[in-house]
Amino acid sequence: MVIWYVFLACVLYGSECMFPMQWRGTWYQSRTIIDISINSISRKGTCLQKDGNRFLMLNNVSEPCPFQGSYTFTYANATMTNLQCTHPVSDIRACADESKFKFIFKHCPGVPGTHDQVLDFQCLATWVNGEKFMYGLFTEPWMTQDEYRYRCFMHSFYGSSGDMSMSADATCQGLQNPTLGAVSMSFSRVSWPRSTCTFPRYLANQNKWRDLSGRIRLEVESGLQVLRLKERLPLGTMMYKDGSAVAVSKLVLRCVQSVGESISGLIADFFIYYTNDSCVSGYQCLRIIKRDENVIELYVGDSLNSTDANCDSRQFEMSTKYVMIPDVNTSVACSASQKGIYQYMDKASDCTGMVDIGCTHADEIVIETICPLIKKSVSILQCLQSWRLDGKAFLITQQPGQQDSPAMCLTLIETEFGMEVQADNYCEGDRWTVKKKFLNYLLYTPPDGCPLKRDIQSDQSIESDRLQNEGKAKGHTGFAIQWDANIGVILACAMTVYCVIVHR
Numbered sequence: 001m002v003i004w005y006v007f008l009a010c011v012l013y014g015s016e017c018m019f020p021m022q023w024r025g026t027w028y029q030s031r032t033i034i035d036i037s038i039n040s041i042s043r044k045g046t047c048l049q050k051d052g053n054r055f056l057m058l059n060n061v062s063e064p065c066p067f068q069g070s071y072t073f074t075y076a077n078a079t080m081t082n083l084q085c086t087h088p089v090s091d092i093r094a095c096a097d098e099s100k101f102k103f104i105f106k107h108c109p110g111v112p113g114t115h116d117q118v119l120d121f122q123c124l125a126t127w128v129n130g131e132k133f134m135y136g137l138f139t140e141p142w143m144t145q146d147e148y149r150y151r152c153f154m155h156s157f158y159g160s161s162g163d164m165s166m167s168a169d170a171t172c173q174g175l176q177n178p179t180l181g182a183v184s185m186s187f188s189r190v191s192w193p194r195s196t197c198t199f200p201r202y203l204a205n206q207n208k209w210r211d212l213s214g215r216i217r218l219e220v221e222s223g224l225q226v227l228r229l230k231e232r233l234p235l236g237t238m239m240y241k242d243g244s245a246v247a248v249s250k251l252v253l254r255c256v257q258s259v260g261e262s263i264s265g266l267i268a269d270f271f272i273y274y275t276n277d278s279c280v281s282g283y284q285c286l287r288i289i290k291r292d293e294n295v296i297e298l299y300v301g302d303s304l305n306s307t308d309a310n311c312d313s314r315q316f317e318m319s320t321k322y323v324m325i326p327d328v329n330t331s332v333a334c335s336a337s338q339k340g341i342y343q344y345m346d347k348a349s350d351c352t353g354m355v356d357i358g359c360t361h362a363d364e365i366v367i368e369t370i371c372p373l374i375k376k377s378v379s380i381l382q383c384l385q386s387w388r389l390d391g392k393a394f395l396i397t398q399q400p401g402q403q404d405s406p407a408m409c410l411t412l413i414e415t416e417f418g419m420e421v422q423a424d425n426y427c428e429g430d431r432w433t434v435k436k437k438f439l440n441y442l443l444y445t446p447p448d449g450c451p452l453k454r455d456i457q458s459d460q461s462i463e464s465d466r467l468q469n470e471g472k473a474k475g476h477t478g479f480a481i482q483w484d485a486n487i488g489v490i491l492a493c494a495m496t497v498y499c500v501i502v503h504r
């Protein structure tokens, strides 16, 4: 994950990092413009170290740390004394993001140079040059000067213990071996809780999953004992070389114990050990519901103040819910719903129009909207998943050609008035708890399937003429619309529904 533009020496010698005067300015390089300032090059990063004519460039993008997990450690601050700070012991806490951890240094009474301090650390590079090195920065906001933030480490981890020495400044000078540096630390690993379970096998049918917002990714580690929820950085913040967005771990979930009865294999509850983005670890409950082969719901419960594997429904009342689908770039036929061209009424506005499900393209829904004041608009949705459950059809849809964009879940329910269509983010269109609905339509009459040959242009004008000429709205508690004989007379009570436009 590192992009080092390194013309570099592995062992670094400190010197002021400035580019030669004749380099500075704006340059034209293979059809792009690059700016070179006193110490940075656009698109490459900031100069960290200079060694003769070689420059070590730092880019924001980080690298997994060479050791993972949580440790306790004792340390000596050689700038002050050779005494070890052993009581109390200090800690290294794991964070969800493998490129970060948290140092918790403790003050030992009577040992000079020891202080209570909590320091977040980020690994930027690792290399081997005889000894193993790690380079990174303390990300505490109050540390403003780079000389204090950047440090070099020499480390040696073996089994459940290890040694690491830290440099006195931002260079790697003065590190002699993993037990001899300005600060030297001696580690003991804190093991993860013992696991007696694996997550459901179908999670591994897909390499990666995404949620409907498009921001959250789920990665399943081989062995099915660890799940990683990653959040995609806002577009443009950081990109990999291939142009895909960078996602950072927000939450790591380790299976500890399977709990409760699995209802027909569709609902599974787990007692898990989590590590979150604030480098806090603890226990919580996780419910995984399989809605379809390629559609799962995750309910992540609150942190538990207990190590008892007790996950009843109460643990999920306040939980965070994610609907996940495979993170792939393919669409499916919108087959859960009957194909056809339907007339519709928008229950949240005065707009009406036509919905073409699967006629133009099997994997597409085309919505043509006519509103009193605005001229006709057409929107296209592509089906990513399509399934039926309890007589309802569910379609997860997205605008075509935008893989990372938010997806909507359409719920289609047959009623005596027609087919209710609602859209939301959680496939809860059939539940009363839904707060945000993106659309709420009533579709009329079973269609005659798809026309054999559909000329969209002429169809559009015929349909829109008919809507304008023959559609008559009458007042009723809500309102009722009378259509021509082909369609039949259908009454619809409009409910009070509000429509929230997708934000973010």
Ligand SMILES: *[C@@H]1O[C@H](CO)[C@@H](O)[C@H](O)[C@H]1NC(C)=O
Pocket: 077, 079, 080, 105, 113, 114, 115, 183
């Ligand atoms: C080591 O001692 C120096 C001088 O007191 C102090 O500035 C530094 O923070 C100490 N290092 C650690 C890791 O406590």
Ligand SMILES: *[C@@H]1O[C@H](CO)[C@@H](O)[C@H](O)[C@H]1NC(C)=O
Pocket: 276, 277, 278, 279, 280, 303
């Ligand atoms: C991590 O978990 C702790 C304990 O539950 C919580 O207080 C904290 O807000 C969590 N951090 C994040 C970023 O979710």
Ligand SMILES: *[C@@H]1O[C@H](CO)[C@@H](O)[C@H](O)[C@H]1NC(C)=O
Pocket: 305
């Ligand atoms: C959590 O557990 C600790 C130790 O048993 C107890 O002291 C604390 O009061 C508990 N906190 C809550 C919110 O239950």
Ligand SMILES: *[C@@H]1O[C@H](CO)[C@@H](O)[C@H](O)[C@H]1NC(C)=O
Pocket: 329, 401, 403
């Ligand atoms: C996804 O599919 C679209 C259209 O087929 C294509 O243009 C795009 O490059 C694909 N994206 C990825 C990441 O494969």
Ligand SMILES: CC(=O)N[C@H]1CO[C@H](CO)[C@@H](O)[C@@H]1O
Pocket: 003, 042, 043, 044, 045, 046, 058, 059, 060, 061, 238, 239
């Ligand atoms: C601050 C900085 O140098 N950011 C760069 C990190 O790397 C990406 C990809 O190479 C660049 O696009 C950023 O400008």
